[in-house]
Amino acid sequence: MLADFLLIAMNGLVWAMAVFLVASGLTLVFGILHILNFSHGGFVMIGAYLAYSIMNLGSGAVGIVAFLGLALVCAVTVGAMGFVIDRVVFKRLKDVDDSYSLIATYAVLLLSEGAVKTIWGPNFLSVSPPKGLGGAVFLGDFIMPAYALFVIGVGIAVFLVLDFWLQRTASGKIMKSVALDPWMASLLGININLIFTVAVVAGFALAGLAGGVLAPNQSLSPMMGGTYIIQAFGVIIVGGIGNVRGAFLAAILLGLIDAFGTVYVPSFPGIFFFIAVAVIILFRPQGLLSGVR
């Protein structure tokens, strides 16, 4: 009984950290630029496909350290793509209506799907977990896949790094000041264009990192971009759009609700996430931690 309860709770946490990894970059870009980036899922997908290709350059499965290095390579590569997207697309969206941003970022999503289909083909692919993470951890009757624990660990680590950066470092505080009032920040001599670019590159790098880390979590296909994005949007809305701490808390809350709901009310698979989002927004439309950055 206790083992069942723990298993469900841990499954909820794995879901939460996987979605938080995707949502963190999305909420960072929105927090600073106020652009809801529909293409974010597409770059998570590109990160996952890059991980697949890098792993297949060698003999397939790699060790944990090499896997983390590989995920960082995905982050850097997708971050570089973010730099290009910023120059070509995002720079032109600053002074236009939100609807143009939605259309433009959706177009980028379609481009990313087309690029993946062209390079890797339409067939399903899969990535093995790193060596040492293919098995499970046993504690009595409780079983937890080692890779799932790894995803939880990486999710928490990414949150701590982001939170430390935004709350404790000078560059993070500058970033927050630009998010709150870019005009005043520019009057104080802050190069806000540089800050915008840093935010976009960081957001895309987080998408690449999420893709690399989560590549062994599910099948890869050119439609993968949409797999996490609905949950990620739910998490950033419930957490308070632009708020990394809020996204982290919302991911955990929604993950646990979805996990227990799915197991104990099995007739309605997948519905508890949406019910929870709707109910929370009904009572707290600004999100859980709106205003706290």
Place this chain on the structure above:
Amino acid sequence: MVQISRRKVLHLLGAGVATSALSAPMYARAQSAPYKMGFVGALSGPAEALGRPMLFGTQLAVDEINAAGGINGRNIELHVRDSKGKPDTGTVMARELVGEGCNMLLGCVSSSVALAINGILKQENATLITAAAHSLRLTHEDFNPHYFRVTDNPYMRQRAQAKLMAELYPEVTTWGGLIPDHEYGRSTWESYQHGLNTFYPELAGVQPTISDPILTQYGGSDYRNYIASALRDPAVGFFSSLYGGDAISLYQQAKPYGFFQKKAPFVDSANEFIPARAMKQELPEMWVGSHWYFGAFKGNAISDQLYTKYSEETGNKHPDGFVSEGHATVMAYAGALAKAPEGTTEDVISALEGLTFETATGSRTLRAEDHQAIKPVIIYRLRGADNDAGFEIMEYRVIDGAETIEDATPGQPVNW
């Protein structure tokens, strides 16, 4: 009295000659004009990996027939539309194809698209032969004389799978299921459950204990909660009808829990080689349902040629059954057109009813009453392996469709 002058008679004669001169080539052209067929299938979206091989088989059959001189001296002209795997898009595309003169439609990966197009066939005066859509409703509750299916259906396949399990694993008497929460998932489970209840008492001498199926989300990224539910289920044998990327994600996530050791045998309804090609050595052992397995039909000229051409052009040495089913839809129409050269919808329907035609799995017959094909059910046992493909086919079974097909009850539910 009507006066007809010599000049007027000459004018009329001239007009008649001119009309004859113009209409003769038109008549000749109608006799030699190509037969138009419209492929509507998923060529983008989540089911693209299933729709593309289907189109390959369809196009190959059209090319072969045209290269051999066509049917009744007339070529086949194939028009192609992408349904994106969506019912609304599929319906629009089907209407477009009919507008282009294609009264013979074929293809369809998913039941939802086939059910949607099925609803407009009478109105559009067209026929549809599907190459994968498995919903039992198509040949039962929603039966429509304009619709035909060249593949097997869940009653045939899942009951055949259940029968095989009763034969091979008589000691496994508790069964559970993981099924997607939609029409196809429910159809497959209903049929599998019925098969277990029929064949275990008959072959193993015991009544099986069957748990309620675990309903899963379509298109999800995380199946661990469903896996947790399955692990809590006391059932030993497990059946799954998740397909494509969902099935691969489920298998990847279930493996570390030791799921496939605890829940064995494991039966996959219809994923062909799709998870095997993706997971390779990581593929757990399972029995998988298929439309066609080339290794089981060596010596069948259509099967051999299909395999050779597909593997040469794509480099894929393990083609999925969707290739053969696309091919079979054209072969069915070709057989009908040989008997009904005008190609009108009414004539084609009459000719298809009871038609026997050759395919990569041997002869198939379209049952006249409900338009369901009688064809073999193919089941193979797969597992990951250290070879070039990354997996191996441990054994296979070809089960005569006539043994497992349901009673024809068009317009009525299945007579369980």
